[in-house]
Amino acid sequence: MTVSAPPIIFLPGSGGGTPDFSVFRAGPNDMTSFEPIAYPDWRRSAAEGFSAEALIVELVAEILTRVPRGPIHIVGLSIGGHFGYAAALRLQAMGREIAGLCAIDSFMIISAEPSAGWQGRALAEGLELLRGGRLSDFTRFVRSKFWRALLRLAGDHLPRLFQAFSSSGKLPSVSGLDPILEKELTMRLLVRETAPWIASLDREPVVLKAPTVLLRTGVTAGDDDAWRRRCPNIEIFEIRGQHHTLFEAENIGSLREAFLTATRDWRR
Structure with a gap:
């Protein structure tokens, strides 16, 4: 991706933290830029009237501010992958081109309760x-x-x-x-x-007609079919580690290699 290319939108996990974006670059000469978008703090989330649908509207508005024209690329980590999917559908409906969506270990969420084990x-x-x-x-x-x-x-x-x-x-x-x-x-x-809204997305999933990739650990392989129902042409890459260790030193190489391979067309 050249210096003049639009930035890649990054939607973080629920913790809101952003990684060192050099992980997603091919080397020191790779000028790909990333624009992280923060989620509302607890004051906003606790306010009356806040909803998942309102959040997506806010995220889409922020994406349009960061990328006012041209193709849009979105990377979503964990829950950010689900938000990225929903935002991409809304942006497409508005006539914007979604040139790529990359979900990173975005496992399916059934409820807000802790999962078994x-x-x-x-x-x-x-x-x-x-x-x-x-x-x-x-x-x-x-x-x-x-x-x-x-x-x-x-x-x-x-x-x-x-x-x-x-x-x-x-x-x-x-x-x-x-x-x-x-x-x-x-x-x-x-x-x-x-969480309940994310679960509802898969009852009658709307197909996203855009290049989509899923980078996921072996633990979440069981969710591949759900992602295929959302994105029939999705490419899936397995990466090392567990959900909480993706950015640890021993797993960074696997994540970088998978990302660069999966998003190879983003750099043309």
Whole structure:
């Protein structure tokens, strides 16, 4: 992709973080630019009237601002792959060209509840950090899981709880308490609102007529057919690692190779 080419839109996972985009470039002379788009914070997600459909409208408006003309390329990580699919459908309906959609380990989401076996996966992830001597990462991991467990206990009352705080003018200073709590709260509210809607996309999937690729770990191979119903001509590439280790040093090479191969036509 040349310097004058439109940027590639990047939609992050529910945590909102963005990776080092050099992972997606062929080398130092690759001038491909990426435009990450942030999701609303927890205050917006907790507000009355927020919905998954409203989120897609906002994302599409932001994409049009970043790429006002020409073909549009979208990369979506995890939940961002589903948002990218929905945004691409809306953009196509508006007459814009979707030149490529790349979903990265975007497994199918049935509900906002934790998937089966989550305790075992969390334990394995924590032990992996300890074995690697990554004590600071382990501490952040434990804090993250602690806050996530507390927020899950609130269930469907979570948005209403913070709406009540907002209407009373006593909105708590979450970031002052713990920045990790703010991140978990933002993620939890986003997932709770959008998960049922994402599941509904596959009841009667609308076909996206655009070049689409899925880079996914072996663990999520069972979702290939669902993606094929959305995008019949999709190309699927298996990458090393697990969902939470895609950008670890031992898996970066696999991800980069798959991305560059899968998006080879984006650079012409």
